[in-house]
Amino acid sequence: MSGILETSPAVAHPATPPEETVPDWVKCDGCGTPVYGKRWLRHLRCCPECGHHGPLTAWERLRLLLDEGTLELLPFSVTQADPLEFTDSKPYPRRLTEARARTGLPEAVLGAVGEIDGSPVVVACMDFRFLGGSLGSVVGEIITRTGDVALARRTPLLLVTASGGARMQEGALSLMQMAKTSAMLARLDEAGLLTVSLVTDPTFGGVAASFATLCDVTVAEPRARLGFAGRRVIEQTIGETLPPNFQTAEFLLERGFIDFIAPRESHRAELGKLLRAALPRHPEPPPTPAADRDRADEIVVRDPARLPHDDPHGVVRRARRISRPTTLDYAALLLEEFRELAGDRVSGECPAIVGGLGRLHGRPVVLIGHQKGHDPAELARRNFGMPTPAGYRKAARLMRLAAKLGLPVITLIDTPGAFPGRLAEEQGQAVAIAENLKLMAELPVPVVAVVTGEGGSGGALALGVANRVLMWQDAIYSVISPEGCSAILWQDPAQAGRAAAALRLRSPDLLELGVVDGVLLEPDGGVDADPATAAHRLGLAIRSSLDDLAGLRGDKLRTDRHARFARYGAEYVISAPAADLAAERTVS
Incomplete structure (x- = not known):
């Protein structure tokens, strides 16, 4: 043609x-109300009574x-x-x-x-x-x-x-x-x-x-x-x-x-x-002012000795406080013109993960994070921050958009874990998490993850495969909850405090283990006592991390990410000489 x-x-x-x-009068197709013609035009052909949008x-x-x-x-x-x-x-x-x-x-x-x-x-x-x-x-x-x-x-x-x-x-x-x-x-x-x-x-x-x-x-x-x-x-x-x-x-x-x-x-x-x-191939943002970099160095602790070793079970309770800022709270305080995007385009919309486009200090970014709530009604509506497969697939969709547009990805982690219900299993919960782990490992853009509250198991890690991983001082990150661990290993839920200590889930422990790269000092009384100051500190820390990654592109960002996670457990396996391995293969 x-x-x-x-x-x-x-x-x-x-x-x-x-x-x-x-015409002088227009009958609304939505509610049947007669509307004066000029008023109809002033309202962009929308009914001022019921909101019906005319063609x-x-x-x-x-x-x-x-x-x-x-x-x-x-x-x-x-x-x-x-x-x-x-x-x-x-x-x-x-x-x-x-x-x-x-x-x-x-x-x-x-x-x-x-x-x-x-x-x-x-x-x-x-x-x-x-x-x-x-x-x-x-x-x-x-x-x-x-x-x-x-x-x-x-x-x-x-x-x-x-x-x-x-x-x-x-x-x-x-x-x-x-x-x-x-x-x-x-x-x-x-x-x-x-x-x-x-x-x-x-x-x-x-x-x-x-x-x-x-x-x-x-x-x-x-x-x-x-x-x-x-x-x-x-x-x-x-x-x-x-x-x-x-x-x-x-x-x-x-x-x-x-x-x-x-x-x-x-x-x-x-x-x-x-x-x-989403300006195409936007120019590099201006470097962070020296004063802000110095301030970021002050609030991001990289030496475990500088952090207090508080009672582990007390830290768990503080990490779970519903008054702590959520992802949407941080988005409102941190980002300019944030626009939340919804849906996985496959099976549904999961409100336990939120994300969208915005600008951090003028730099376009994609923000993705777990979302709990500040009252019982919102907690229930958002499934207590426990995502279904639709949530992880929505996150994957937004990550692919970030890769396409060349935008950094910021993830905020705060979940007890992935939702363990029957429907989630029927929809492929394990597959959705696994796909995110692989996708994040291969993203050609900078990724910065911050544990802002609970980092629970694979449900947290599905947003945590990043070039830089930070956490708040009173956040936790663990393979399982202390309650779950005590019930399984001690067969006594009352041993949750003992399990919390054994799991080494506090920020100084995780910094010492190399699981996180830095710990953000919280304002006096915690992040929920002064959310504005907390958001300012979080913004400085993320901006500093993105500046550190600014010189890396594509394959180098992937290599940096692969190397970060490859080191865990590497010291415990000693490879046999290549000649011995070849001999073993010949014998077999």
Whole structure:
């Protein structure tokens, strides 16, 4: 279909948008309330009573998203496409002509470049009015060429979707557009460019099963529907009554398939935040001021003799205090413009692990950490900080995003351990942890891990394979809880204090054993007594560690990480001479 896009003939993108028209009164499709037309427009075609988001044209969407004066349409001109000479109740060319007359558009998508909140971006924006936003050969070609522009300009790509699916009038050729657009996104992945999908209502079929769900970050408008088969098709095919919120953004967020829901008025701010956090191949941040490095050296202890050897069981109790700051607390205190991302894109959303993009002292980073809570309700909702496989797979997804964009990874560890329930085992808990260990070992970006509370077993280590590992003075890190150890080895849970001492799980013990590289001194009364000071100290320590790693790239970062973990136990195994090993093999 190489001839469907030309530089000159037939139908070109309109140079200026059509005039907005709206009736005096608009009936909300969500709640049925009549809304004054001008008020409807002021609210961006959203109902001021129930929040229902009405449809926008592609022009309206581009003007809403892109900063004033930055919008530039990509110069695609479209020739007629009727590869099957298809006719239903009317010939396909007539349907195209009528759609063009009705919408003022040459096809169901517009390609553009511009800026969002000051950050450059390339956008492909679909319009549902044009044959239901269906994915035909021209639409697929425009989206692919728009992605190629993003690649050439080294600029993030935003895809705004609104579609009923692949275009029937073009048969298998429309199906091929799913593969073509997906291959385009693979090229952007290889180039390390951020891709974002903004899902609007509705997005179904071949669009949902290709570029709409393949981007690094997926954002949806409230109650936007996204799915492969539509509700009516499913109910008629299998005879099942579906829940009212089926396939809505809210439904999908709970199940781990989108990152977050953004009301229309927040799109520019939220997207701008993402774009700033993921500037492609951003310049190296300025070095840490000498005073801050000196301060970091003061608060990060590397000599175990400088640390008090408190009662081990008392340290365990302090590490578990629910008043200690959580990952989200540190994110709010430490990072500029933090945007939490959700979902593992496979099985669900686990609230016991949180993560997202932000900037630490101006440096874009990916932050991932365990999340407990400060009250019984939040503790229960977050599973007491014990992740399911979905949590570890979400963490893996964010680590891969960090690797793609070249961003450092910061992990904050605070968990009793991985969730030990039946469902977690059925979903592959051990496999999810193992995959994270291997992934972290191979990440081509700097990784700094900090144990902020409990470091419990493999559930903690799944976020702990780092170039630099730090811990708070009153944190703990152990293969098992003292209670579990005492129950198994002493067969007496009352021996938990004795087990805590034997496990050597305190910060001075772990520093002496070389499990951690440094211990952060806590403010008087602990990190929960002064969270702001604690966050400041944590930020200085992480920044100093990232500065130390700044000269390493790719393979050297991996080698550094491999060497760090290879040393544990190496002194206990003495290799036989190579000649002896060869002789043993010959005899056997």
